[in-house]
Amino acid sequence: QTVDNEQSHSTSVAGMVQLLELEAKLIDNLNNYADELELKLKVVRSFTKQMHKESSKAMDDTVQYLSNPLNAFSLIRRMHQDWIHWQQYMEQPVGKQQVNYLQQMREQLPTSTDLEEAGAALHRIHITYDITISDMTQGLLNGKKYNVSLNALDSYALGNYHYDQQNFGYASQWIYQAINWLKGPHKLPLPLELDRAEVFHIYAEALIKMNRYKDAVQVLHTATTLKKDNLKLLLRKSEVETLIRTEPNVVPKALQKPPVLAYERGCRGQFAQNSRLHCVYNSTTSPFLRLAPLKMELIALDPYMVIYHDVISPSEISELQSLAVPSLKRATVFNQKSGRNNVVKTRTSKVTWLLDTLNQLTVRLNKRITDMTGFDMYGSEMLQVMNYGLGGHYDKHFDYFNSSIASDLTRLNGDRIATVLFYLTDVEQGGATVFPTIEKAVFPQKGAAIVWYNLKHDGNGDTQTLHAACPVIVGSKWVCNKWIRERQQLFRRPCLSSNKSI
Numbered sequence: 001q002t003v004d005n006e007q008s009h010s011t012s013v014a015g016m017v018q019l020l021e022l023e024a025k026l027i028d029n030l031n032n033y034a035d036e037l038e039l040k041l042k043v044v045r046s047f048t049k050q051m052h053k054e055s056s057k058a059m060d061d062t063v064q065y066l067s068n069p070l071n072a073f074s075l076i077r078r079m080h081q082d083w084i085h086w087q088q089y090m091e092q093p094v095g096k097q098q099v100n101y102l103q104q105m106r107e108q109l110p111t112s113t114d115l116e117e118a119g120a121a122l123h124r125i126h127i128t129y130d131i132t133i134s135d136m137t138q139g140l141l142n143g144k145k146y147n148v149s150l151n152a153l154d155s156y157a158l159g160n161y162h163y164d165q166q167n168f169g170y171a172s173q174w175i176y177q178a179i180n181w182l183k184g185p186h187k188l189p190l191p192l193e194l195d196r197a198e199v200f201h202i203y204a205e206a207l208i209k210m211n212r213y214k215d216a217v218q219v220l221h222t223a224t225t226l227k228k229d230n231l232k233l234l235l236r237k238s239e240v241e242t243l244i245r246t247e248p249n250v251v252p253k254a255l256q257k258p259p260v261l262a263y264e265r266g267c268r269g270q271f272a273q274n275s276r277l278h279c280v281y282n283s284t285t286s287p288f289l290r291l292a293p294l295k296m297e298l299i300a301l302d303p304y305m306v307i308y309h310d311v312i313s314p315s316e317i318s319e320l321q322s323l324a325v326p327s328l329k330r331a332t333v334f335n336q337k338s339g340r341n342n343v344v345k346t347r348t349s350k351v352t353w354l355l356d357t358l359n360q361l362t363v364r365l366n367k368r369i370t371d372m373t374g375f376d377m378y379g380s381e382m383l384q385v386m387n388y389g390l391g392g393h394y395d396k397h398f399d400y401f402n403s404s405i406a407s408d409l410t411r412l413n414g415d416r417i418a419t420v421l422f423y424l425t426d427v428e429q430g431g432a433t434v435f436p437t438i439e440k441a442v443f444p445q446k447g448a449a450i451v452w453y454n455l456k457h458d459g460n461g462d463t464q465t466l467h468a469a470c471p472v473i474v475g476s477k478w479v480c481n482k483w484i485r486e487r488q489q490l491f492r493r494p495c496l497s498s499n500k501s502i
């Protein structure tokens with residue numbers, strides 16, 4: 001459970017920029033530490049070099065050296081005074097300041113919750129797009145090769161994440177990747193080194209959970225050669241050998257692959273393509289459009305859904321982003337049971353709300369939404385600007401509430417009759433908005449917006465509007481949406497039947 005003061009680092013790319021900046025400072029700090037070490041090293045080396053010379057001169061003929069009163073005096077003095085100073089110098093801590101700085105910055109570093117969320121996000125990408133773990137490790141994402149790869153520490157952390165989640169199949173695959181990396185040419189810096197026997201041990205434990213006893217014995221055998229005479233490992237090995245004898249018919253658990261969901265097919269771009277036959281210039285939704293028609297593409301009639309192309313300009317987009325960045329917060333979802341907004345795993349992004357009257361831009365955008373939809377914005381929700389992060393997504397949901405427990409706003413202004421979703425960015429890979437029931441998927445195109453009706457003519461929620469934001473694979477996805485409320489539209493879209501009262 002994410003608590004309020006958690007920063008949820010991974011849930012927005014814009015938010016993670018701060019982490020990179022902090023990392024740059026930490027690298028500088030460690031470099032300063034190295035400078036301090038170097039300084040001390042220089043002081044010591046120059047002295048030992050000089051003394052080496054003196055001492056070898058003396059050793060050539062010790063008696064002659066000591067016969068000189070100056071040498072004799074100097075030796076006595078040095079031996080009495082100098083070595084104590086050297087001891088004191090050696091005892092002085094190096095880089096105290098840098099150590100303190102690092103200590104101070106620790107509270108700004110990602111927490112174990114952040115790491116868990118990041119692990120869950122990578123897993124979401126793996127499952128939704130069916131990318132193999134080995135491809136992921138090598139930076140091959142959805143058929144595209146990136147110049148990035150995961151090292152043993154990354155893979156091992158993911159293995160441990162899945163182990164904690166009791167997903168032993170995935171745990172074993174990730175730890176296998178870590179072991180593979182360790183066999184290769186790269187090395188980890190000394191303080192980060194992994195205890196190899198321990199890595200093999202956890203790998204074996206994951207295999208045991210998968211009933212792969214024979215494989216586990218081999219892995220444990222390797223572990224015992226790495227840590228000789230380790231009782232724990234030897235004991236575990238003999239326990240598994242006993243298991244093989246006592247349970248000879250145990251079948252290894254297969255890695256189960258659940259059936260592919262409609263939602264996943266949509267995310268992968270496997271729904272039938274929308275035919276481009278339905279592109280028109282809309283000049284009728286509002287009087288304004290007669291002067292400035294918008295490029296409109298029909299996606300579906302039931303529920304009614306259209307895309308407008310080039311409906312928000314690049315400069316408007318960058319202004320929206322600048323307005324949003326300072327106040328982005330982890331997005332929440334309204335809980336119909338408790339009547340409260342909660343942080344949930346099913347919606348990972350950061351969001352901010354912009355008052356309709358904030359500035360000229362927000363006023364203009366709200367007018368434009370009226371032009372696009374014919375709806376009156378009075379009583380609707382504020383513009384919402386969102387940025388997704390690592391594997392950022394919004395699981396299947398309806399935008400309408402349709403529930404007995406309603407927020408004050410819903411009681412006053414009615415349900416969400418329509419949604420307008422502006423795409424402020426392209427997304428390099430992933431991040432589509434999918435409607436699995438009607439098998440429609442819309443991939444983000446910078447400057448476009450989709451509009452759909454959430455409610456049927458009788459005012460009840462249309463279950464066909466079920467939709468989701470697919471996990472982003474590569475990119476920083478920005479959207480801006482407007483949830484339009486029902487009450488003010490009384491004369492613009494009258495209810496056809498009166499079985500729902502608002």
Ligand SMILES: O=C(O)CCC(=O)C(=O)O
Pocket residue numbers: 394399421431432433467468469470479481
């Ligand atoms: O970001 C998307 O593609 C969809 C967002 C969405 O469904 C929502 O915010 O309600």
Ligand SMILES: [Fe+2]
Pocket residue numbers: 397398399467
């Ligand atoms: Fe939605």
